[in-house]
Amino acid sequence: MIAFANEYGLPIAIKAAHGGGGKGMKVARTIDEIPELYESAVREATAAFGRGECFVERYLDKPRHVEAQVIADQHGNVVVAGTRDCSLQRRYQKLVEEAPAPFLTDAQRKEIHESAKRICKEAHYYGAGTVEYLVGQDGLISFLEVNTRLQVEHPVTEETAGIDLVLQQFKIANGEKLDITEDPTPAGTPSSSGSTARTPGADSCPRPDR
Numbered sequence: 001m002i003a004f005a006n007e008y009g010l011p012i013a014i015k016a017a018h019g020g021g022g023k024g025m026k027v028a029r030t031i032d033e034i035p036e037l038y039e040s041a042v043r044e045a046t047a048a049f050g051r052g053e054c055f056v057e058r059y060l061d062k063p064r065h066v067e068a069q070v071i072a073d074q075h076g077n078v079v080v081a082g083t084r085d086c087s088l089q090r091r092y093q094k095l096v097e098e099a100p101a102p103f104l105t106d107a108q109r110k111e112i113h114e115s116a117k118r119i120c121k122e123a124h125y126y127g128a129g130t131v132e133y134l135v136g137q138d139g140l141i142s143f144l145e146v147n148t149r150l151q152v153e154h155p156v157t158e159e160t161a162g163i164d165l166v167l168q169q170f171k172i173a174n175g176e177k178l179d180i181t182e183d184p185t186p187a188g189t190p191s192s193s194g195s196t197a198r199t200p201g202a203d204s205c206p207r208p209d210r
Helices: 002-008 034-049 106-122 154-161 165-173
Strands: 012-016 026-028 054-058 064-072 078-085 096-098 127-135 141-147 191-193
Touching (some): 002 012, 002 034, 002 054, 012 034, 034 054, 064 165, 078 106, 078 154, 106 127, 106 141, 127 165, 154 165
Antiparallel strands (some): 012 026, 012 054, 064 127, 078 096, 127 141
């Protein structure tokens, strides 16, 4: 990890390989703190996910978090139903989703659409999925991950695309082809938000049962 930081520069992100949601993730801004933060990430990952493997990547300060909603059938057809911006987060948990993702140039949107399709085709993926990217302040687009499921935020994309993604999932599972063959032109700008109940007081611990 120190060699990576020396080659690609600081800051770097140390992430749990088998986790998510910000657990097991540490940001190192100096070379000296890398060993301690790595050990901390391993401990946290082991406690949360049962495995302590971690990987390292460049950390982008204040990037935009952009998702591409893909839908693919078993016949090789892949469509990007739209993009979402989920940059507003707390502790790496998404608070607001907006569709289509604003602030993207036409070139960036095209690059994200084409990249998401290539990834799904290379993996022979079918079903609904979300290909996620980080867009740096300098415009650099970095691949983040693929969520191989229909995420809870999908309704905002359904609103802009005019597609019932759940229905498409059933049709794909039945071996049918997609109802559409081209990426739909987005209509409207819907958004969704999430809230978490917390106990009053200094600890402000989440209370999902309230």
